[in-house]
Amino acid sequence: DVPSCEKAGILLTIAPDGVRRPVAVSAITFMLMLAHKVGIKDRLTRAGRWAEKSDHIGTGLTGRVLGSIGVGNIGAEMFRLARPFDMHFMAHDPYADKGLMASLGVELVDLETLFARSDFLTINCPLNSETRGLVNGRLLALMKNTSYLINTARGPIVDEAALYAALVSHQIAGAGLDVFEVEPTPADNPLLQLDNVVVTPHGICFTDECMQSLAASAFRAVVDVMNGRRPPFVVNA
Numbered sequence: 001d002v003p004s005c006e007k008a009g010i011l012l013t014i015a016p017d018g019v020r021r022p023v024a025v026s027a028i029t030f031m032l033m034l035a036h037k038v039g040i041k042d043r044l045t046r047a048g049r050w051a052e053k054s055d056h057i058g059t060g061l062t063g064r065v066l067g068s069i070g071v072g073n074i075g076a077e078m079f080r081l082a083r084p085f086d087m088h089f090m091a092h093d094p095y096a097d098k099g100l101m102a103s104l105g106v107e108l109v110d111l112e113t114l115f116a117r118s119d120f121l122t123i124n125c126p127l128n129s130e131t132r133g134l135v136n137g138r139l140l141a142l143m144k145n146t147s148y149l150i151n152t153a154r155g156p157i158v159d160e161a162a163l164y165a166a167l168v169s170h171q172i173a174g175a176g177l178d179v180f181e182v183e184p185t186p187a188d189n190p191l192l193q194l195d196n197v198v199v200t201p202h203g204i205c206f207t208d209e210c211m212q213s214l215a216a217s218a219f220r221a222v223v224d225v226m227n228g229r230r231p232p233f234v235v236n237a
Contacts, residue, residue, distance in 0.1 A: 002235060002236055005235075005236055006236050011225065011231070011234060011236065012234070012235040012236050013218070013221040013231045013233050013234055013235065014233050014235055015213075015214050015217035015218055015221075015233065016073045016217075016233055017213065017217050017233070018210065018213040018214035018215075018216070018217040018218075019073075019074065019205065019210065019213075019214065020073050020074055020077045021077060021081075021209070021213070022205040022206075022207055022209055022210035022213070023074045023077075023152055023205045024074050024075075024077035024078040024080075024081055025081065025205070026152050026178065026204040026205040027074075027078050027122045027124070027150055027152050028078060028081055028082060029204065030122075030150045030152070030176030030178075030198060030204070031061075031066070031082075031120045031122070031148070031150060031176070033176065033198050034059075034120070034148045034150070034173075034174050034175075034176055034198060035058050035059045035060070035061060035120070035148075036058040036059075037056045037058050038198070039195070039197075039198045040056050040195055040196070041053065041056060043195070044056070059119070059146065059173075061085040061086070061087055062085070062086045062087070063086065063087070063088065064087050064088070064119040064120065065087065065088045065089075065090050065117050065118045065119045065120070066078075066079070066082055066085075066087045066088070066089055066090070066118070066119070066120050066122070067089075067090045067091060067092075067114050067115075067117070067118030067119075067120065067121045067122065068089075068090075068091040068092075068093075068106075068121075068122045068123075068124050069091070069092055069093070069111075069114065069121070069122070069123050069124065069125050069131075069134070069135075069157075070091070070092075070093050070123070070124040070125030070126075070153075071091045071093045071096045071100075071101065071104075071106060071124065072093070072095075072124065072125070074124045074152075075091065075093070075122070075124035075125075076100060076104060078122065078124065079091075079104045079105075079106055080104065083105075088107070089104065089105050089106040089107065090106065090107045090108075090109055090113075090114055090117060090118060091106050091107070091108055091109070091114065092108070092109060092110060092111045092113075092114045093108065093125070096108060111139065112139070112142055115139045115140070115142040115143050116142045116143070116144075118143070118147060119144070119146065119147050119148070120147070120148050120150060121143070121147065121148070121149050121150065122150040122151075122152070123135065123149075123150065123151045123152070123153045123157055123158070124152070124153055125153060125157065126153070126154070127153070127154035127156055127157055131154075131157050132156050132157065133156065133157070133158075133159050134157050134158075135149070135151075135157055135158040135159060135162075135163070136159045136162050137159065137162035137165065137166070140162055140163065140166040140171060140172065141166070141171060143166070143171065143172045144172075145170055145171060145172065145173060146173050147172050147173060148172065148173055148174050148175060148176065149163065149172060149174075149175045149176075150175070150176040150177075151175070151176070151177050151178065151179055152176075152178045152179065152204065152205070153179060154179055155177075155179040155180040155181045155182070155183060155185075156181050158181075160180065160181045160189075160191065163175060163191070164190050164191055164194075167191070167194055167196060167197065168194070173196060174196035174197060174198070175191075175196070175197050175198070176197075176198045176199075177191065177197065177198070177199050177200075178199075178200045178201075178202055178203070178204045178205075179202050180202075183202055184201065217233070221233070
């Protein structure tokens with residue numbers, strides 16, 4: 001509650017440097033799992049159905065389009081990490097730093113173009129009045145039937161009913177979801193029954209690196225305040 005913090009004279013800091021790399025790696029993890037159909041192949045192997053492996057050929061990354069809705073702290077890091085895959089980078093972000101985008105090799109496009117051309121479309125924007133329900137049936141219908149949607153941001157950015165319809169109709173090839181409209185998502189959420197969806201419990205980025213980085217960033221802010229310095233990531237300066 002930022003206004004209450006301001007009223008009480010409380011300095012509020014955040015830790016973007018703590019989540020930047022872990023969440024960016026998480027988006028790429030989903031991309032690799034979906035590209036190689038790891039979820040499906042895991043289930044085939046456990047069931048002893050090796051003969052079916054050729055029915056599930058994966059997607060190579062070379063020359064494919066990695067797209068992002070939002071290119072802030074995490075989105076930019078994702079593109080940095082994806083450079084060795086020789087993909088084409090594309091994004092929609094009305095607030096993007098154009099100089100940074102040029103240095104990362106990211107092509108800025110309108111939302112419709114992003115959905116139509118992305119092979120792996122990641123969501124890296126905050127949840128607010130502009131983005132709630134942003135990923136809807138109209139935009140999903142623009143995607144290729146070989147494309148994948150990845151959400152490691154916030155669940156309500158995506159209309160889950162529209163996503164489910166796109167997945168069962170094979171309008172899109174699959175999805176990687178770390179977040180849901182309601183969390184914890186109910187066990188009877190129909191998305192959980194689909195073979196072409198990889199899911200995690202809003203915790204795919206929970207690694208030793210993530211926890212250590214978050215704690216270190218928070219304590220650096222405390223030490224700065226104790227020594228009369230302004231911390232680097234102040235929300236209510």
